[in-house]
Amino acid sequence: MTLRDASLFGLVGLLIVLTGVMQSWNLALQVLNMGLISAIMALGVNLQWGFAGLFNVGVMGFVALGGLAVALVAMPPVAESWRVGGAGIVGSMVVALITILAAVWVWKSRRLSRAWRGWLVALILVVGFIIYRTLFDPARDAVESVNPALQGHLGGLGLPALVAWPIGGVLAAGAAWIIGKTALGLRSDYLAIATLGIAEIILAVMKNEDWLARGVKNVIGVPSPLPTAIELQERASFAERFVDPVTASTLTVKLGYSLLFTVVLVILLVLMQLALRSPWGRMMRAIRDNETAAAAMGKNVTRRHLQIFILGSAICGVAGAMMTTLDGQLVPGTYQPLRFTFLVWVMVIVGGSGNNYGAVLGGFLIWFLWVQVEPVGQWLIGTATAGLPEGAFKSHLVDSAAYMRLFTMGVLMLLVLRFSPRGLIPER
């Protein structure tokens, strides 16, 4: 890291401190925590785009899968749901898996002619689908009718919250494997469109499959690895020490998360720096810069792409799991592509693709702007329209100020792409 890079980081740190001084320390810590998570997402995308030149626009899907993992791992199991529908759901999943494996096996076997294989695969899929639906539908209805106001899902495994983070990564990696197997090796735009699609599908599943994680009814009260603010306030030894125990407790919890997230970020950053400088990292960049030459040197380009695609998606999954733990709830309706896919891309591009420090810096900086552009925009519009008479036009302008941030992010990204295409901290 050069002096310039360090001063850029210092600048972002100063911005967050200023937020604390001028607005509130609660907000500053919120920005810091989400900045840490954004930095991890940006690292994941940087691994794919900066190291290997893979164009993933399905970040939202992997982040959402990480969130789903938290609900499935950390929530306590619902015994009643398992009793009425557990067997049916597990059975139907097994049927689905067997059907798909059988179809793939038949399609790949060389004993039959192509036409016969096609018909056989179709037959297997249709029969499998019918068995699956007959097993699945009653089980799903049974599970969803178990105390629907609070539960109506299978619940989780009841494991500690921190275990959910790596599992979030594993879930995202699994999805990345499926998508990578099909779309990698085709031209780069196709991967982009395939990932865009898979993200929408993951979200559709999370919104509609109530038995899994309550769908749009949201999972609330996700267990936290740290004591909550209320628990702290009730603890006499804590409450006695502060004049204002309420603020003190919320700040303490947020600081605790900041520490946890910093540990994760530092571990990932160190690993990625080591990887970047290792022979593996040099090979990846060689593949990125000239696939044909790398293939001629005996590197299996498609396999390496698959590997790095899975690793990068797993990092996004971990970040998603961390975010759900921080929020304490899983709300599928809040996942939006502009916010979770394209904003992460702005982070990587502005920070500097191919440079891990750049991605981290971009994560912090863009998240800070994303949070602060809205009040600034409102203030600007408020000042600009102060002289206007009250009316529909003025109130429309004031209401619209919230959308300033999309516009600002776009302009920022276009400016960086045009005048500093290598980002704030360029690749070295």
Added chain:
Amino acid sequence: MDLLNALVAFANFVMVPALAYGSQLALGALGVTLIYGILRFSNFAHGDTMAFGTMAVVLVTWLFQSWGVSFGPLPTALLALPFGILICMGFVLGTDRLVYRFYRAQKVKPVVLVIVSMGVMFVTNGLVRFIIGPDDQRFADGERFLISARDFKEMTGLQEGLAIKTGQALTVVVAVIAVAWLFWFLNRTRTGKSMRAYSDNEDLALLSGINPERVVMVTWLIVAALATLAGTLYGLDKSFKPFTYFQLLLPFFAAAIVGGLGSPLGAIVGGFVIAFSEVMITYAWKKVVTYAVPERWEPDSLVQLLSTDYKFAVSFVILLVVLIFRPTGLFSGKSV
């Protein structure tokens, strides 16, 4: 068993909606495929260009309505359409001048252009929400139905009704006219031929004296017109909401890839393939099946393969199947 009623129910719930939706998808996919063929990148801003054009149409429509201008039984939006297209053309040419031209001159890799189009997408998205807001806007007026279900029942005496909304009928008619004009333009005029030449082989086209900037400009103009048309027709048929238009990007790309990227005919076929599969797979067939089979076999369930919330999944699965088994698409577009 009552085959006639089954047929009418099928037409009412599957054929008509899918035809209208397919025409809208075809128009959108044509825009995507033209950009891909001439400018050689996947334009992520296409959905938002469409939202921008439609927004212009909606605003002009409101202006006309406030003046008391109407178009009889047809929606006023049709009168506003030319103005919307002009505004959208101006906007698109502006973005090309300000943003894309710089990268074209540098001959950057296509994927850089895709990222740039992401930036344009953000800006357009912000602009549209800033100007008209993120909410649903209805701007259809005039007669609501060409044939309403009740009239149809009275006319034919059948149990099932067939309703055709004005928006749906208009969609198909306008789409046919637009596509016919586009093909005439591409195949018969000098500019159209130079566009196809440029798409097939850039270097040869340049050698024979084709002005690339002119080809690019004409492409953007056509794309703006198609996007505004597709957006307005979609908005008349359903409603205008900026976020929905952004989401249409996926079926557009699916349609363009299924047909073969860069192939206009493919985009149209792809649009209908995607639309019909989406509607047929997410439709609850109970009604049609009940009419079509003897009474003993009548189904208890909805006979619905997937819930309508998964319609994106359908276009996506078709896309995947095509990518795996025929990466160049049905009509052999460009592929690397």
